[in-house]
Amino acid sequence: MAEEQTSATNNNADNKGQDWTDRIEARENNTSSTPSGDADSKILNQEEIDTLFGYTPEQDEDGYTLKTGVQAILNSSMVSYERLPMLDIVFDRLIRMMATSLRNFTQDNVEVSLDSIESMRFGEYIDSLTLPTLLGVFKAEEWDNYGLMSVDSSLVYSMVDVLLGGRRGTAAMRIEGRPYTTIELNLVKDMIELILSDLSTAFDPITSVTFSYDRLETNPRFATISRLSNAVIVARLRVDMEDRGGKMDLMIPYATLEPIRDLLLQMFMGERYGRDAIWENHLIEQLWETDVELQAILKEKIVTLGEIAKWDKGSFLPLDMYPHDDVTIICGDVPLFTGSMGRKEDNVVIKIKGKAEKNG
16 A cells, blocks of 8 residues: 555656656747847847937037937926027027128128027036037126027137138138137127127017126136026027138026016017907996995994803894994995995985995
8 A cells, every 4th residue: 555655656746747847848949939039129238228318419410419318308308498489580580680790790791590499407508518618698687687698619710710801711720729819709709799789689579678798708617697407598590601600509598588478478479368359348348237246234343252152042232333324335345335324215225425445
């Protein structure tokens, strides 16, 4: 009997061992049947991972940094300010006036174009600047706030070359590793003041504002006019003078534009925000025909909670009111008129004396 049990146990162990062996072989067969290309296609290499998370920002044809992957999604959700349609009209007027002003300023053929208008954080904009860059700080006098204008080195050297009589057909010489000279700074200052005058004129159809030149900086740290986390709007301009030219950025914080935010939200000049004169007149006519419920207050008296607790059925509340005392007429909680109470035929009437004083 013991031998039979032992043999049965050994048979069960052998069967289990065979079952596990069969399962392992079947799993290996399934794994081997899967194409190796599909398994490899599900694995990202390091470059794809960096691109996914935005650690390798690309640059467009103009040299501006482009955000990619998850970083682009996060940055787009950080600045959720509404579009300001009238700014497109303002900058369109600006580039037309700038082209004329710079032609007269340089006595050369100048073309100005608007590359893009975008929203970003102030710190992100400062980090995207390519040094060396001249930063002109200006102030909006009526709005009591500041803006920033950046001029890249290519435009600086091109403008200096044109103003100082450089020959046409040759690119402006760019010397690396030296600071800007006083002559170069003064010439750029004159150009910035000219552009600020055009910018003030461009805002005239919307509101009257004066942009005044404040200072010129070469270090972005000294041109900090806003918190790094504040949202700004950046207009990127390109100035071409035949075979010379460069780029210029006009940065205005949203806090600076806040006083005229309602005007910039217009879809077209002089837009009325949903105002309809016909509906207004109809509403006024109907208001005059509306019935309202009025209440007359004879007298008000302050009573303590202890006195109220002593009240019983049949208790009297003396109002200390005389026949010549005025009665207040209210509508809801708003006092309207005062008058004297009397009787006409079988009706209790109130003769209006004047308007009631509104408390608070």
